[in-house]
Amino acid sequence: MKNSGIKWHVIVFLAPAVLVYTAIMIFPLFNTLRLALYTEVDQVRQFVGLENFRTLFGDPYWSGQFWNALGNNFWFFFIHMIVQNPIGIALAAILSHPRLRFAALYRTAIFVPTILSFVIVGFAWKLILSPIWGITPDMLKALGLKWLYAPYLGKEEYALTTLALISVWQFVGIPMMLIYAALLSIPEEVLEAGEVDGITGFASFWKIKLPLILPSIGIISILTFVGNFNAFDLIYTTQGALAGPDFSTDILGTFMYRTFFGFQLQLGDPHMGSAIASGMFGIILIGVCIYLFGIQTRLRRYQF
Amino acid sequence: MNRKLLSLALLGSTILGGAAAADVTLTIESWRNDDLVLWQDTIIPAFEAANPGIKVKFTPSAPAEYNAVLNSKLDAGSAGDLITCRPFDASLALYDGGHLADISNLEGMANFSDVAKSAWQTDDASASFCMPMASVIHGFIYNKEAFAELDIKVPETEAEFFAALETIKADGNYIPMAMGTNDQWEAATMGYNNIGPNYWKGEEGRLALIAGDQKLTDAQWVAPYEALAKWGEYLGDGYEAQTYPDSQNIFTLGRAAIYPAGSWEITGFNAQADFEMGAFKAPVQNAGDTCYISDHTDIALGMNAASPNAEAAQTFLNWMGTSEFAGIYANALPGFFSLSNHEVAMEDPLAQEFVSWRGECESTIRSTYQILSRGTPNLENETWGASVAAIKGSKSGADLGMELQSGLASWYAPHK
Numbered sequence: 001m002k003n004s005g006i007k008w009h010v011i012v013f014l015a016p017a018v019l020v021y022t023a024i025m026i027f028p029l030f031n032t033l034r035l036a037l038y039t040e041v042d043q044v045r046q047f048v049g050l051e052n053f054r055t056l057f058g059d060p061y062w063s064g065q066f067w068n069a070l071g072n073n074f075w076f077f078f079i080h081m082i083v084q085n086p087i088g089i090a091l092a093a094i095l096s097h098p099r100l101r102f103a104a105l106y107r108t109a110i111f112v113p114t115i116l117s118f119v120i121v122g123f124a125w126k127l128i129l130s131p132i133w134g135i136t137p138d139m140l141k142a143l144g145l146k147w148l149y150a151p152y153l154g155k156e157e158y159a160l161t162t163l164a165l166i167s168v169w170q171f172v173g174i175p176m177m178l179i180y181a182a183l184l185s186i187p188e189e190v191l192e193a194g195e196v197d198g199i200t201g202f203a204s205f206w207k208i209k210l211p212l213i214l215p216s217i218g219i220i221s222i223l224t225f226v227g228n229f230n231a232f233d234l235i236y237t238t239q240g241a242l243a244g245p246d247f248s249t250d251i252l253g254t255f256m257y258r259t260f261f262g263f264q265l266q267l268g269d270p271h272m273g274s275a276i277a278s279g280m281f282g283i284i285l286i287g288v289c290i291y292l293f294g295i296q297t298r299l300r301r302y303q304f
Numbered sequence: 305m306n307r308k309l310l311s312l313a314l315l316g317s318t319i320l321g322g323a324a325a326a327d328v329t330l331t332i333e334s335w336r337n338d339d340l341v342l343w344q345d346t347i348i349p350a351f352e353a354a355n356p357g358i359k360v361k362f363t364p365s366a367p368a369e370y371n372a373v374l375n376s377k378l379d380a381g382s383a384g385d386l387i388t389c390r391p392f393d394a395s396l397a398l399y400d401g402g403h404l405a406d407i408s409n410l411e412g413m414a415n416f417s418d419v420a421k422s423a424w425q426t427d428d429a430s431a432s433f434c435m436p437m438a439s440v441i442h443g444f445i446y447n448k449e450a451f452a453e454l455d456i457k458v459p460e461t462e463a464e465f466f467a468a469l470e471t472i473k474a475d476g477n478y479i480p481m482a483m484g485t486n487d488q489w490e491a492a493t494m495g496y497n498n499i500g501p502n503y504w505k506g507e508e509g510r511l512a513l514i515a516g517d518q519k520l521t522d523a524q525w526v527a528p529y530e531a532l533a534k535w536g537e538y539l540g541d542g543y544e545a546q547t548y549p550d551s552q553n554i555f556t557l558g559r560a561a562i563y564p565a566g567s568w569e570i571t572g573f574n575a576q577a578d579f580e581m582g583a584f585k586a587p588v589q590n591a592g593d594t595c596y597i598s599d600h601t602d603i604a605l606g607m608n609a610a611s612p613n614a615e616a617a618q619t620f621l622n623w624m625g626t627s628e629f630a631g632i633y634a635n636a637l638p639g640f641f642s643l644s645n646h647e648v649a650m651e652d653p654l655a656q657e658f659v660s661w662r663g664e665c666e667s668t669i670r671s672t673y674q675i676l677s678r679g680t681p682n683l684e685n686e687t688w689g690a691s692v693a694a695i696k697g698s699k700s701g702a703d704l705g706m707e708l709q710s711g712l713a714s715w716y717a718p719h720k
Contacts, residue, residue: 061681061714131542132550154486154544156698244488245544246689246698264489265677265684267393 029281035274052275062272066279068247069255072160076251077228079164080171085220087168088175089213093205095176096183107180111173122237125166129153153238156248163249167234171227175220182216183209215299222291229284232257252280328616329359331384333377335370336603342636350632351623358616378403378608385611386620389434389604391423392673398606399426404433405609410618412625419507419667420643423601427675434604435621436643438633439669441567441658442498442598448580450478450561458584462531465587469538472561480538482560484546491691492684494564495535497670499586500528501596506668514675516718520709521702529694529701536695544696552576566600567658570639574654583657585665599667601643634659679715686711 039048056062091110095103113121129136131151140149152162186209194200194208232253235243241263243250258266260273332343343362351360363384365373371394377383378398387404389395398404407413408431413421416436424434451458451468454475459465472480485491504510504524512518518525540546540554555563556576563569565583573581588595605624607617623629630642631649638655641662642648650656672684686708693699699707713719 061711126547129545130550131545132540132554137542151542151545154484154542154546240487242488242685242688244486244689244692245696246693263685264682265393265673266680266682269680 032274032277033281035271036278039271040269052272053279055272056275056279065247065250065255066276069250069252070283072249073229073231073251075160076164076167076231077225079161080168080224080228081221083165084168084172085175085217085224088172088220089179089217091172091176092179092183093209095180107176110176113170114173116170118233119237121166121170122234125169126153126238129162154245156245159239159245160249163234163238166238167231170234174223178216178220179213182213186212211300212302215296215301218291218296218299222288225287225291226284229280229287252276252283256280327357327359328613329361330386330613330616330620331361331363332386332388332605333370333374333384334362334364334388335367335390336388337364337366339637340364346632346636347629350628351620354623354628355619358619360620374398378610381610383608383610385608385613385617387434387606387608388437389424389606391601391604393678395424395434395604395606396426399431399433403609405607405611405614406431406433407435407607407618407621408432410435410622410625412622415625415644415646417643417645417667419599419669420601422669422674424604424606434606435624436601437603437605437624438637438640439599439601439643440639441641441661442494442600443565443567443583443585443658443661444498445555445563445565445569445573445581445583445654447478447555447558447561447577448582450558450579451582453477454561458582459587460584461591462587462589466534469562473538479540479554479560481535481562481564482551482555483535483539483564484543484548484551485539485692485695486545486547486550488688488692490548490551490564491532491695492672492688493670494566495532495695496528496687496691497598497600497672498564499531500525500671501598501666501668502586502588502593503527504671505594506596506666510668510671510674513671514718516716519705519719520712521705526701526705529690529704532691532694533697533701536697539695567639567641567655570652570654570658571637574638574652581654583654585661595661595665596668597661597665598670599641599662600669600673602640676712676716681711681714683708683712 036052037047037049038045039052040046056066091106094100095107097103100106128134129152131137131149131154137146137149140146150158152158190212191204191208194204199207230253231251235249235251235254236257239249239254241254241258243254243258256273256276259276260268260270262268340362348360348362352358361384370388371390374383374387375398378387378401383403387398389398389404395404399406412435413432418429420436420439421432422429424436425432446458450456450472454471456468456471457464459468469480472478483490483494501509504513504518509518509524513520513525520526536543540560546554551560551563552569552572553576554560556573558577558579585595585597605621607614607621611617625644627644627646627648630644630646634640634642634648634655635651638650638652639658641655641659648659650659670684672687677684690699690704690708694701694704709719
């Protein structure tokens with residue numbers, strides 16, 4: 001009995017998670033990959049192998065849209081990396097300062113947008129930036145900076161950056177919280193030992209705290225990457241499925257949605273849509289692998 | 305004992321029920337849940353009074369879900385007897401799938417013009433499968449008070465149109481025209497397809513484009529983009545980020561003088577605006593030119609091919625071809641105009657203005673809706689982007705024509 005080999009309790013405890021995860025994550029994922037290999041001719045589904053991918057990358061109409069969306073996606077990610085994460089780290093460093101008053105209030109206030117719905121965030125910012133009813137033009141005018149104002153969401157050159165910054169505003173609380181937790185876990189003794197050696201203030205942040213929170217920064221980067229390449233909601237709620245103006249805010253998520261479900265007179269094409277979704281999956285997989293094998297293994301961890 | 309009684313009672317009730325239901329009941333599938341009261345209080349009583357023995361039930365579902373709900377009901381065999389038809393490909397697919405009956409030979413069909421029927425016919429126009437109900441007409445709605453204040457005459461020609469815009473702009477009190485490019489479709493629907501028919505001569509150009517005899521690079525298809533390019537400076541500040549509801553509000557608040565419109569706005573505008581409104585049709589190039597209006601087919605009613613009450617359903621469809629139905633429908637929903645050839649007196653002055661153009665001008669429908677938006681890239685969606693680019697001035701009309709033509713030629717045989 002004791003040596004039966006099968007550890008039933010392990011199976012029983014794992015089963016619910018495995019079943020749920022398989023049913024709502026793994027099965028749809030593989031089914032999407034499978035669907036990408038088919039097409040529909042005269043209402044009959046036919047296996048076509050990699051034909052959809054050949055269209056996606058070979059046909060100038062499709063590949064143009066794909067590369068445009070991918071490029072926009074990288075820009076979206078880039079803005080998050082250079083704006084959201086440094087600000088998140090800075091906020092966490094300030095919040096973890098022992099003599100800061102009302103830290104809990106700031107922490108909550110900065111984190112609150114994260115739990116708001118995309119629809120609310122999108123709508124609120126659309127109103128704030130609106131050239132007609134918005135407060136932005138008037139506020140800039142009061143500061144004598146009226147020349148800075150443009151209908152940001154309607155101009156090809158600003159729309160994507162504006163949306164990325166709105167998304168940063170919404171999600172800056174997440175890196176802040178993660179880094180804040182990492183900073184709090186640094187033992188006082190380490191900092192005090194540094195102080196004895198004359199490392200205080202900014203130097204203690206750069207030389208002691210930052211190296212210790214690097215693994216958290218790595219995790220945040222990969223979360224940002226996955227989140228940004230799966231992004232869809234904010235663009236869809238503010239700019240619609242056509243991701244205007246002139247597809248300048250089109251990212252892989254909106255491109256996939258438009259293709260899969262169709263739009264206006266365009267009928268949906270689940271097979272092409274699946275091909276795009278498979279492409280997104282591949283890109284995210286590659287990105288995560290680069291991080292896991294290229295970066296994470298080289299990060300030094302410290303145990304206290 | 306008890307059970308026996310109960311079954312007897314049940315049996316009795318079915319017999320009684322059967323006797324009461326000697327009347328045929330028709331069920332109508334629709335996405336127009338906004339119109340529920342209109343159907344229940346006005347249209348159905350009028351029909352039932354004229355046709356004793358037939359009862360009608362109107363059972364709408366939500367617009368966004370209608371196509372999916374209807375398809376699954378049809379497949380399951382539980383759909384109603386009468387089916388509200390979306391224009392063009394969505395309904396054509398139902399006909400091809402055997403779900404909609406061919407009703408070309410119904411006498412009611414004789415009351416509709418070819419343009420009216422075109423949205424619910426096979427490509428070769430040999431079979432019609434839905435009885436046209438209503439269309440929406442494009443034009444411009446204007447603020448009469450603003451026009452009177454600035455002493456502007458209602459423009460007839462393109463030159464007068466731009467002169468009027470210039471006068472309003474120079475005065476500075478009103479935004480000349482309320483339209484934005486944020487949502488994109490207004491630029492194509494209320495811009496390109498509103499003014500375009502005057503250039504491509506309505507049906508003549510539209511059918512030639514479908515046949516492949518004209519190309520989108522031809523002057524008559526490029527010129528509307530060149531006209532749109534001149535609109536940019538007359539739209540309000542920041543029009544690039546102005547949405548459709550923004551434009552509606554700007555106009556009904558009295559801040560703009562002209563609104564490029566579809567007639568479906570009439571009901572909403574009547575409720576919102578507290579100034580007097582008028583309408584003018586898309587301007588022609590030279591005074592005296594034949595005018596063309598976009599009189600776009602929007603809604604129709606077809607018959608479920610599997611309906612057990614085919615005869616009653618046909619009676620209803622024929623009744624829809626009568627002037628009685630046309631009058632009820634058009635007056636209850638000003639802005640949705642009957643497609644029939646009957647003269648319908650409209651009580652709403654703005655709606656009457658719109659519909660009066662049918663007498664002076666040739667009707668056509670939006671150029672991109674029939675056949676041409678079946679492939680990828682989709683011409684209708686491409687036209688949205690192109691019209692926005694024209695208004696913003698980011699691309700020239702000739703370039704846009706070339707882009708659209710190469711997109712169309714990539715999948716549409718007559719243009720290859």
